[in-house]
Amino acid sequence: VLPNMDLTLTSEGTHTISRGGAHVGAMAIVLGTLRLTGGETGDLTIDGRDIEDTVNHANHIVQVTSDGRLNLSSGATLTNGNAWEGGVHNSGTFRMYGGMISSCNGKYGGGVYNSGTFRIYGGTISGNQSVVYGGGVHNLGDFRMFGGTVAGCGAQAGGGVYNNGTFRMYAGEITGDAAGQYGGGMYNGEIGTFALSGGTIGNNTATESG
DSSP, X not given: OOTTOEEEEOOSSEEEEEOOTTOOSOSEXXXXXXXXXXXTTOEEEEEOTTOOOTTTXXXXXXXXXXXXXXXXXXXXXXXXXXXXXXXXXXXXXXXXXXXXXXXXXXXXXXXXXXXXXXXXXXXXXXXXXXXXXXXXXXESXXXXXXXXXXXXXXXXXXXXXXXXXXXXXXXXXEESOEEEEEOSSEEEOTTOEEEEXXXXXXXXXXXXXX
């Protein structure tokens, strides 16, 4: 998606866009605005097929650059990404109103790696795994949760969310996540700022603490 471009990708009926076996790198690189939605009656799935880039480790489903904007809405699913830094790699602005990010695998963030601005209003981040930090979300930027769910994700630290930026939780749920060591639901790093005003963090597990 080029700079100054505003593109909406939607679906009438059920449609899947899948990664080609020879394709390396992000399936979509966003320099402008990309809106993903299932539409009124459709379901749109973007499937990374869990194909790994063994050289650059950057097979994101979507990469949002510093000036880019991504909106994810109901009926859209991003699944089976395989990249060291998230199925969605966001350095710009990512707003999640609905939809799902699922079954992505990473090292420093399974579902979402955020160094920009990330807002969740609805939808689900589920079943994502990270070897080290942040199975659901690895946040180094400004992350605010106004709704939605982070569930069934896992990592060594911060099964649901690993925060080394600013994370403010006003509503929503972080549940059923697991950590191999610290912070089953949420782990706040040494330079992280976390404020809980509402929502629920519960029924998460960690083998050592949190």
